[in-house]
Amino acid sequence: MADGLPDxxxxxxxxxxxxxxxxxxxxxxxxxxVLAALVLLFLLxxxxxxxxxxFFNPADMWRAFVGDPAxxxxxxxxxxxxxxxxxxxxxxxxxxLALVVAVVRQxxxxxxxxxxxxxxxxxxxxxxxxxxxxIFAIGFGAPALSLRFISSQSAAVYGVAALxxxxxxxxxxxxxxxxxxxxxxxxxxxxxLGLTEGAAMRHVILPQAVRTIIPPLLNDFISLQKDTALxxxxxxxxxxxxxxxxxxxxxxYSSYVVAAILFLLLTIPLARFTDHLIARDRARRLAGAGx
Amino acid sequence: MGRTDPADSSGETLRGSGAQALRxxxxxxxxxxxxxxxGIDLSVASHEVICLIGASGSGKSTLLRCVNLxxxxxxxxxxxxxxxITGPGVxxxxxxxxxxxxxxxxxLFPHMTVERNVTLAPVKVLGLSRAEAAAxxxxxxxxxxxxxxxxxxxxxxxxxxxxxxxxxxxxxxxxRLMLLDEVTSALDPELVSEVLDVIRELAEGGMTMLIATHxxxxxxxxxxxxxxxADGQIIxxxxxxxxFSQPADERTQRFLRxxxxxxxx
Numbered sequence: 001m002a003d004g005l006p007d008x009x010x011x012x013x014x015x016x017x018x019x020x021x022x023x024x025x026x027x028x029x030x031x032x033x034v035l036a037a038l039v040l041l042f043l044l045x046x047x048x049x050x051x052x053x054x055f056f057n058p059a060d061m062w063r064a065f066v067g068d069p070a071x072x073x074x075x076x077x078x079x080x081x082x083x084x085x086x087x088x089x090x091x092x093x094x095x096x097l098a099l100v101v102a103v104v105r106q107x108x109x110x111x112x113x114x115x116x117x118x119x120x121x122x123x124x125x126x127x128x129x130x131x132x133x134x135i136f137a138i139g140f141g142a143p144a145l146s147l148r149f150i151s152s153q154s155a156a157v158y159g160v161a162a163l164x165x166x167x168x169x170x171x172x173x174x175x176x177x178x179x180x181x182x183x184x185x186x187x188x189x190x191x192x193l194g195l196t197e198g199a200a201m202r203h204v205i206l207p208q209a210v211r212t213i214i215p216p217l218l219n220d221f222i223s224l225q226k227d228t229a230l231x232x233x234x235x236x237x238x239x240x241x242x243x244x245x246x247x248x249x250x251x252x253y254s255s256y257v258v259a260a261i262l263f264l265l266l267t268i269p270l271a272r273f274t275d276h277l278i279a280r281d282r283a284r285r286l287a288g289a290g291x
Numbered sequence: 292m293g294r295t296d297p298a299d300s301s302g303e304t305l306r307g308s309g310a311q312a313l314r315x316x317x318x319x320x321x322x323x324x325x326x327x328x329x330g331i332d333l334s335v336a337s338h339e340v341i342c343l344i345g346a347s348g349s350g351k352s353t354l355l356r357c358v359n360l361x362x363x364x365x366x367x368x369x370x371x372x373x374x375x376i377t378g379p380g381v382x383x384x385x386x387x388x389x390x391x392x393x394x395x396x397x398x399l400f401p402h403m404t405v406e407r408n409v410t411l412a413p414v415k416v417l418g419l420s421r422a423e424a425a426a427x428x429x430x431x432x433x434x435x436x437x438x439x440x441x442x443x444x445x446x447x448x449x450x451x452x453x454x455x456x457x458x459x460x461x462x463x464x465x466x467r468l469m470l471l472d473e474v475t476s477a478l479d480p481e482l483v484s485e486v487l488d489v490i491r492e493l494a495e496g497g498m499t500m501l502i503a504t505h506x507x508x509x510x511x512x513x514x515x516x517x518x519x520x521a522d523g524q525i526i527x528x529x530x531x532x533x534x535f536s537q538p539a540d541e542r543t544q545r546f547l548r549x550x551x552x553x554x555x556x
Contacts, residue, residue, distance in 0.1 A: 185394065185396060186398060186400065188356075188361050188394070188398065189394065189399075189400070191361065191384075191387065192361060192387055192391075193388070193411070193460070193461070194384050194385070194388030194412055195384070195411075195415060195416060196384055199415050203411060208402050211402065
């Protein structure tokens, strides 16, 4: 039904010649009708009352959002800041570490062979091990080492370390795909001008590589934003952990919906931004080809 | 043939002033089991323009890439101004900045404007300031009719314009020697002449050049010497008037007959 409407409106606007406004009105109306139908379906479905009470109770959602440490649960709204901080720090470290790993793996000098081997093994291992395992191993293992600096960090720090180690392996492969997507003749052109291998990489290869990998890179970062929730298993009060504490205390699960909404508020803008970049890149390419 | 002194003026050159710019001695190069160069000997005097002709796969491009050290030779030696540029201990970046190469497929940097394409190496390799490099680029671009394209990206230029920018980019390093690898082969026919005109102007200015080409008429006009390559060897070399009218070797005759039959000479 929703599929049929835009077609119809297009035909009608052609017939009547009133253009876009009519199409817009029809598509808005159809959207409202479909949404209203879905809401109605949800309200009338068997068990709807219990679901609404357990997951969508406005009072409980508010309580979970603001928190009450005296009653044993923390604010989900405040806890999401920890997710954001972990995400931002991890993202920066990942961008750097992954680039280093990718460039080392792409290097050709014989002296760098040991580093190439190390980075290859690193990528194979850390891509193949479950992230949650890394988080447990580092988060519980590092304090057990009783080393001065390493063993006295907060759970969030260990969590970020695990995220960086795991994601850098993935992201280095994204970088590498981008580097390989730049045609070999570009390297020849750069080297023939007397640029060193490093200068050719920096000024000619990487700028072209980065352009092609921004969408897959952002995709990985959307995933990273969500995976900061895994750090909660170490006891860090991030949004998911705060939601869990709320439900443990109150036996109401609206806190998870609050956490989910907060995560969505982070990831959806990034997803739209990624789409925007892809569209812009395509438009630019078409404009270039048209000349 | 022993080592040459740069000042040594040995040469049966037409236009050359005498000093030997490049010498290639017994160069061999194989890709796997495919032996592409089987002992190339060639010397180029300063200001000489050498055209390499021969069928596709005869080794012209590989020879140019070997001279630019983009390919490592298996045997033999190459000398630039009398100094060996192959073998151990050679700084290939130092060699390459003295030898400009222009490719069939232009290979401009697509993420940089024309000006940045031309100034990148002078700034990063020669250490010119951005302003100096830009001033030099402006002079060169103006000289080859590209002044208005300074701020454009390569994908907005025609093939002929891109190839002229590629030539300017190589010239901006003030090379001792220019290698041109079938620079008009990827161009639409109507764009060929604008690029050939640029090369002609360089020849008139005294640039030493080694040119692999399929443009026989152009080779006849511009070359001080034409080398015919087949099966990885220089079969015959002579001034163009002689080589095109009285080729000595039977293989050269056959190649030229095919060119004439195709209406390209």
